[in-house]
Amino acid sequence: MFLEIEHVVIRYPGSQATHPAVDDVSFTLQAGEIGVLIGPSGCGKTSLLRAIAGLERIQGGRVRIAGQALSEVGGGRPLHLPPERRQIGMVFQDYALFPHLTVAQNIAFGIPHLGRAARQQRVAEMLDLVGLGQVAQRLPHQLSGGQQQRIALARALAPQPRLLLLDEPFSNLDVDLRERLAQEVRAILKQASTTALLVTHDQLEAFAVGDLIGVMYQGRLQQWDDAYQLYHRPTTRFVADFIGHGVFTPARIVDSARGPVVRTPLGDLIDLQECPLPSAYPAGECDVLLRADDIVHDDESPVKARIERKAFRGSEFLYTLRLASGEQVLAHVPSHHDHSPGEWIGIRPEVDHVVTFPRGMPA
Template sequence: MSFIKLEQITKLFHDSLRPAVDSLDLTIERGEIITLLGPSGCGKTTTLRMLAGFEQPSTGRITIGDQVVFDNNKSLPPEKRGIGMVFQDYALFPHLTIEKNVMFGLNKWKPKDRKERAQEVLDLVGLGDFGDRYPSQISGGQQQRVALARALAPRPHVVLMDEPFSNLDAGLREKMRYDVTNILRKANTTAIIVTHDQKDAFAVSDRVVVMKDGIIQQVASPREMYRCPKNSFVAQFVGKTNLLTGKLEKDKNLVQTTIGTVCLPLQKNQVCETSCLSSEIEGMCETVKLSIRPEGCQIVSEGKGSYFGTVERVTYSGEYQELYVNLQSDKSSEPMVIYAPVDQDIELGSVVSFNIKSDLVCLVE
C-alpha cells in the first residue's frame, strides 16, 4: 500500500490562465527517495509546497499514511502533517547554536528528551561535536546537514527538500549528494526532493519524476529513464541525445533514417521492458522518432563503422571528447553528438566512422 498519494492535484493561481500543476497523480512508498525534476516554472516546487501545506490545491486529494491531509472538505495545517522541511537557503537561526537550531522544532518535548534527540540526529549527520557552535562558524555543507538534522529531529513522516544542493560548489555538491542520501537511508526516511539538475536527481533518487508545464512526463528509476525516456522532452532533459525520425520496418527491429538503418534493442531487453519498445511498439505508426545517446555511438578505426560524418566541433570535457558530427550533405541539419575517448586525437574537419549500440537507442513519443 502506498505511503503518500497525490490524486488529481491541480493548482490554478488567480493571475494565470494555465494551471501551475495539472491533474497530477503520484504514489510514493515508505522509505523511498523521490525527486521532482524539471525546468523552472514546471510546477515541481508548487507540488512540494502543496504537500507541505504551504499552498492549497485548487482540486484533488493528498494522503500521508492513513490520514487525508487535503481534499475538498479539509486541509490540515503544515504543523499537523508530520512533515520536515529543508529549505534552499537552509534557514538556520544565526543567533542560536547548532544544538538549539536542531531543538527548535521540539518545543513540545521534555527538556531532557529534546537534548538527547538533538544529539542523536547530530550524531547521525556526523556533527555530534558541533552542538555549541553557531551557523557562521561552520561550512555550507555542514549547514546543510544541520538543516537536515533539524528536519529529522521531530521524526516526521516525510522530509521535503527544495533545491538542497544549489548553493554548493561542484566538489562539495558531489559529496553532499552521497552524504544526504546516506543520512536519509540510515534514518529510513521517506523524502521528496525538488531540483532542476539531472545529476542531483539521478545521484540520490530511487525514482525520478520529470515534469513539464505542470504535467508529469515520466516516473521511472534513473537507469530506466536515461535508457528509455518516454518522449523527446524527457530524452533531452535528462542528458544529451540525438533525435532522429525514421520509418519502422515490418519486423519492428529496424528503423530507416536519414543517416542509415538503425537497430532497435530486443523487445525482451530488461532495461526497456516497461518502455514503449515492449508495450506500445505494436500499435505505433510507421513513422517513428528515435533517441540515440551520444555514448551509444562508438568510433571505429580505419573507417570500418556503419556510419560516417565530418567533425564540425570538438569540446573537451575532461572525461570524454564531445564531437559534433555532420552526417548529411544538407548543412542546415543538426549534427549528431558523439562521445569519444580523451586519448583519441580527433581534428576538426576529419571524417570519423562509428557504430551505434542498440541498447542506447529508444523509441520516443
C-alpha cells in the same frame, strides 16, 4: 502506499497562464523511499512541494500520508490541514538556520516538547547521524556550506517527521560539492528510514538521491520512474529530450528477415524485443532517439561524421558530430581520442534500447 498524490490541481488567482501551475498530477511513494521532482523553471514542481507541506491550497485532487487526507478537493467539503498539523519537515534552499543560535540550539529548536535530557539526547543523535558532533557549539557562520546543509537536515529530522520535503537543497553550493553532498544526504535519509521528496533542476542530484524521479513540464507529470527507465525508456518526447544527452534523427521502421528494424542514416538498428512494428507509424516513418552513448567511435566504420564541437569531460569528450547527409548526432568518446573540430571520424550505432516517437512530434 505512504505518500499518495491523486489528481492534484493548483491554480493561482489572477494567473494568465494557459494551464494550471500543477495539472492533474498523481504519484505515490512507499515508506522509506526518496522521490525527486525535476523539471525546468516554472514547471510546477515547487508549487506541488508547497501544497504537500500545506503552504499552498489545492483546487482539485487529494494529498494523503499513511492513509490520512491532508488536502482534498472534490466529492465533498474541501479539506486543508494547516502545515503545523501535518508532521512534515522541510529543508529550504537557504538552510534558514538561526544565526544567533549554536548548531545544537538550532537542532533543538523544533523539539521544545521534549524534556531537557531527552532533547539533549535527540540533538546528539542527530549530530551523530550527520557526522558533525564536533561542531555542536559553533555558530552557523563558522561552518561551510555543506556543513550548514547537513545541520539544516538534522534540524528537520529531529522532530521525527512523517515526511521530509527538500526544496532545491544544494543550489547554493559549489558544483563540485553538490553531487557528493547529495549522496551523503541520501545515505543519511536511508539510515534514518525517512520518506522524503526533493525538488531540483539538476539531473545529477536527482540521480544521486532519488529512488523514483518525476519529470514535470508545464504543470504535468510526464513520467514517474527510476533513473534507468527515464534514461533508457522515456515515455514522452520531452523526457527523452530533457534527460541526458541525445538527439532525434529521422528514421523508418521496415520489416526484415530478422524482424522489424529501424533504418537510420547511421545504419539499421536491430532490437527484436523493443523495436516497434512498421505499422506503429504512418509508412513506418518516425524519429529515433540516439543518446551520446549509443554512438561508438570506430575508425573502421564506413559511416563518417565531421566534428563540429567537443567538450572535455575528463575521462571522455562529448563530440557534436554532423553526418554527410546533414543529421547531427552526439557521441561520448574516450578522451585519449583527441580529435579536432573539422576532422572526420568513423562512427557506428550501438543501441540497446530502441526509442521512437512520431515524426516531428513536439515535446
